[in-house]
Amino acid sequence: MRIKLSANRYGKNAVNLSRIIRHEGYHEFRQVSVSVALTGDFDAAHTLGDNSRILPTDTQKNTVYALAREHFTSSIEAFGLTLSQHFLSRNPPVSQVRIELVEHLWQRLAFDGVPHPHSFTGGGSEKRTTVVTRTAAGPAVSSGLKGLLLLKTTDSAFVGYPKDEFTVLPETSDRILATECEASWNYVTTELDFDSRHQQIRQSLLRTFAGHQSHSVQHTLYAIGEKILQENDVVAEISLIMPNKHHIPFNLEPFGQPNTNEIFVATDAPFGYITGTVTREP
Numbered sequence: 496m497r498i499k500l501s502a503n504r505y506g507k508n509a510v511n512l513s514r515i516i517r518h519e520g521y522h523e524f525r526q527v528s529v530s531v532a533l534t535g536d537f538d539a540a541h542t543l544g545d546n547s548r549i550l551p552t553d554t555q556k557n558t559v560y561a562l563a564r565e566h567f568t569s570s571i572e573a574f575g576l577t578l579s580q581h582f583l584s585r586n587p588p589v590s591q592v593r594i595e596l597v598e599h600l601w602q603r604l605a606f607d608g609v610p611h612p613h614s615f616t617g618g619g620s621e622k623r624t625t626v627v628t629r630t631a632a633g634p635a636v637s638s639g640l641k642g643l644l645l646l647k648t649t650d651s652a653f654v655g656y657p658k659d660e661f662t663v664l665p666e667t668s669d670r671i672l673a674t675e676c677e678a679s680w681n682y683v684t685t686e687l688d689f690d691s692r693h694q695q696i697r698q699s700l701l702r703t704f705a706g707h708q709s710h711s712v713q714h715t716l717y718a719i720g721e722k723i724l725q726e727n728d729v730v731a732e733i734s735l736i737m738p739n740k741h742h743i744p745f746n747l748e749p750f751g752q753p754n755t756n757e758i759f760v761a762t763d764a765p766f767g768y769i770t771g772t773v774t775r776e777p
């Protein structure tokens with residue numbers, strides 16, 4: 496039986512990069528985690544121990560910092576495009592570059608409505624994300640967000656599901672719907688104002704979540720995806736992960752009290768895990 500190397504790639508993960516952009520009288524602050532992965536002809540490294548085609552991951556890490564000074568000045572997508580171009584154009588064995596960026600969303604402090612020039616607070620669990628891949632055929636960008644906590648206190652139901660001898664879940668026409676949303680969408684072009692497009696898609700996601708008469712997490716997931724595709728020709732497809740962060744009505748009967756859909760226990764585990772991709776018909 497012949498044995499050979501199959502799929503492989505390598506790179507540096509979680510290059511933590513922070514930068515100040517200094518303006519007269521105020522600063523901007525950005526923080527990203529960058530992961531680089533190279534695919535290509537690295538067979539000899541694996542089978543013979545020949546490193547002559549292996550750009551060290553340490554060099555990859557240094558390249559991220561070195562290019563950041565000049566090129567990490569706008570969106571994470573633009574920086575990803577620059578990094579991917581750099582690695583692909585300078586390393587002949589490389590056939591595909593994958594750059595993943597996760598941005599921490601620092602918010603400027605404000606006092607009495609006046610933005611502070613150089614102080615920030617952490618942006619919570621939400622992160623902005625992008626993956627830029629590049630081959631000789633060109634670049635592709637998919638962007639998104641993760642860690643976005645969402646909750647609504649009504650306009651969410653779950654009824655009409657099949658019941659068997661193990662079903663105890665009561666049907667409900669009015670429940671809490673809560674999730675920690677992760678979304679990623681593919682752009683059909685890289686000629687975009689990535690920042691404003693991100694804000695527009697995020698806003699559309701939030702508005703749809705809030706306004707939807709939800710019959711299930713699945714129903715809301717699809718509504719969000721459908722809306723984003725309807726409003727954004729530049730998006731080919733969107734994938735969503737929407738875990739169901741259950742809030743279970745707490746039984747107050749032992750204490751002689753009614754629970755009129757007001758007191759809940761939020762449970763961490765187990766949790767429903769709902770994922771889906773919404774795409775365009777060919």
Ligand SMILES: O=c1[nH]c(=O)c2[nH]c(=O)[nH]c2[nH]1
Binds near residue numbers: 710712
């Ligand atoms: O929105 C929901 N989808 C489900 O698939 C499901 N299953 C469940 O027990 N509760 C819920 N809620």
